[in-house]
Amino acid sequence: MKIQLDFMAVLSEWPLLLTGVAWTLALTAASVVVGTLVGIACAWVRARGFGATRAPVWLQGVVGAYVELIRNTPFIVQLFFIFFGLPAAGFKLSAETASFIAMVVNLGAYATEIIRAGLEATPRGQMEAAHSLALSDRQTFVWVVLPPALKKVWPSLVSQITIVMLGSSVCGQISTQELSYAADLIQSRNFRSFEAFMVVGAIYLLLAITTRQLLNWAGAKFLFGRR
Amino acid sequence: MVDFSLWDIVRNLLLAARWTVGLSLIAFVGGSVVGLLLLVLRLSKLPGMDTLVGAYVQLFQGVPLLVQLFLAYYGLGLFGINTSPWVAAGLGLTLYASAFLAEIWRGCVASIPLGQWEASQSLALSFYEQLRYIILPQALKIAVPPTVGFLVQVIKGTALASVIGFMELTKVGKTIANATFSPFLIFSCVAIMYFVLCYPVSLYAKRLERKIHAHR
Numbered sequence: 001m002k003i004q005l006d007f008m009a010v011l012s013e014w015p016l017l018l019t020g021v022a023w024t025l026a027l028t029a030a031s032v033v034v035g036t037l038v039g040i041a042c043a044w045v046r047a048r049g050f051g052a053t054r055a056p057v058w059l060q061g062v063v064g065a066y067v068e069l070i071r072n073t074p075f076i077v078q079l080f081f082i083f084f085g086l087p088a089a090g091f092k093l094s095a096e097t098a099s100f101i102a103m104v105v106n107l108g109a110y111a112t113e114i115i116r117a118g119l120e121a122t123p124r125g126q127m128e129a130a131h132s133l134a135l136s137d138r139q140t141f142v143w144v145v146l147p148p149a150l151k152k153v154w155p156s157l158v159s160q161i162t163i164v165m166l167g168s169s170v171c172g173q174i175s176t177q178e179l180s181y182a183a184d185l186i187q188s189r190n191f192r193s194f195e196a197f198m199v200v201g202a203i204y205l206l207l208a209i210t211t212r213q214l215l216n217w218a219g220a221k222f223l224f225g226r227r
Numbered sequence: 228m229v230d231f232s233l234w235d236i237v238r239n240l241l242l243a244a245r246w247t248v249g250l251s252l253i254a255f256v257g258g259s260v261v262g263l264l265l266l267v268l269r270l271s272k273l274p275g276m277d278t279l280v281g282a283y284v285q286l287f288q289g290v291p292l293l294v295q296l297f298l299a300y301y302g303l304g305l306f307g308i309n310t311s312p313w314v315a316a317g318l319g320l321t322l323y324a325s326a327f328l329a330e331i332w333r334g335c336v337a338s339i340p341l342g343q344w345e346a347s348q349s350l351a352l353s354f355y356e357q358l359r360y361i362i363l364p365q366a367l368k369i370a371v372p373p374t375v376g377f378l379v380q381v382i383k384g385t386a387l388a389s390v391i392g393f394m395e396l397t398k399v400g401k402t403i404a405n406a407t408f409s410p411f412l413i414f415s416c417v418a419i420m421y422f423v424l425c426y427p428v429s430l431y432a433k434r435l436e437r438k439i440h441a442h443r
């Protein structure tokens with residue numbers, strides 16, 4: 001039996017693919033920024049033993065439950081819950097908003113655990129030095145504890161960001177127009193399903209490798225390099 | 228519209244959870260076998276193997292699992308194999324798990340001091356004997372916690388098999404939600420069931436990890 005692959009049929013739909021890449025990157029970028037902030041806030045609540053005043057116990061409980069609940073359920077279920085479940089409870093969301101929220105919530109939980117590890121590795125002396133310079137708790141956290149902690153865990157954070165970007169392919173299931181949705185659309189037009197997913201898979205691979213290299217490089221050069 | 232009592236929903240979801248568990252086991256066991264094979268190939272120092280296995284790992288870690296499953300589903304069909312969702316999902320998840328496990332275990336083997344290799348070599352052990360009696364038993368001890376941790380990834384990964392029509396927990400949940408118009412309740416139940424499956428495994432992995440690092 002002879003198998004004929006026709007990649008041109010897929011590639012000729014490049015505007016769809018381009019829109020898909022744009023949506024994937026935009027969703028990822030937006031959710032990474034917000035998700036990391038969520039992660040930092042939650043990590044502050046959950047981290048132990050880096051000397052700052054502790055958050056109230058009920059808040060620790062809430063954040064702990066959030067992190068464990070998200071880390072132990074599949075992303076696709078979280079997405080379906082937000083997109084199909086919440087409207088039934090009165091929050092109507094567009095597919096794009098639902099995808100964004102789901103990605104933020106998901107990354108937030110994983111980033112919490114990653115950043116927490118960095119915070120807990122802060123040497124005691126750093127805190128004492130900061131306090132003896134009369135920095136407030138907030139100033140100490142933002143200027144003394146957080147930057148080296150982020151620097152320490154940056155490679156893990158970059159891995160997680162890549163995973164979230166690849167995970168965004170699931171958002172096509174609720175008709176967000178990202179890359180894998182483009183593949184679905186293309187195969188419904190020309191029935192070249194295998195080729196469509198081959199092409200899209202290759203694009204994802206390229207995106208994943210580039211994102212990782214770029215973020216690792218940028219992290220070393222701009223974010224945490226000099227000091 | 229069909230009338231579903233709460234018990235009907237829970238019962239159907241529980242029945243569907245069997246397939247989630249089954250698929251997880253297939254993927255995990257299959258992935259372990261293929262992963263071990265990849266690991267041995269990589270350690271064997273055969274020319275080109277390191278690059279080849281490295282590329283394999285990179286490929287499966289850089290392409291979304293969703294796309295991998297679609298490729299397995301449509302690809303098998305292209306080769307004239309009558310694809311049931313079981314075969315496609317089982318194959319896709321097995322390959323996915325094998326890449327991650329091969330990479331996890333490579334890290335564990337790399338943490339065994341080089342002297343162990345050299346010592347066993349100087350005792351005239353063959354490559355197979357070195358692995359069997361010296362390296363792998365030591366690596367196994369370090370490998371257990373991250374491997375158990377990865378099992379959680381696999382269980383969560385099976386949820387994606389729903390997109391190629393595999394009737395597991397997520398797919399059945401979505402089907403019932405479409406029939407009953409109560410997605411909030413049903414996806415909550417689905418999430419709780421995944422949590423009940425995954426959380427004990429996560430806790431166990433964490434405990435194993437603590438036990439290994441206890442002496443430091």
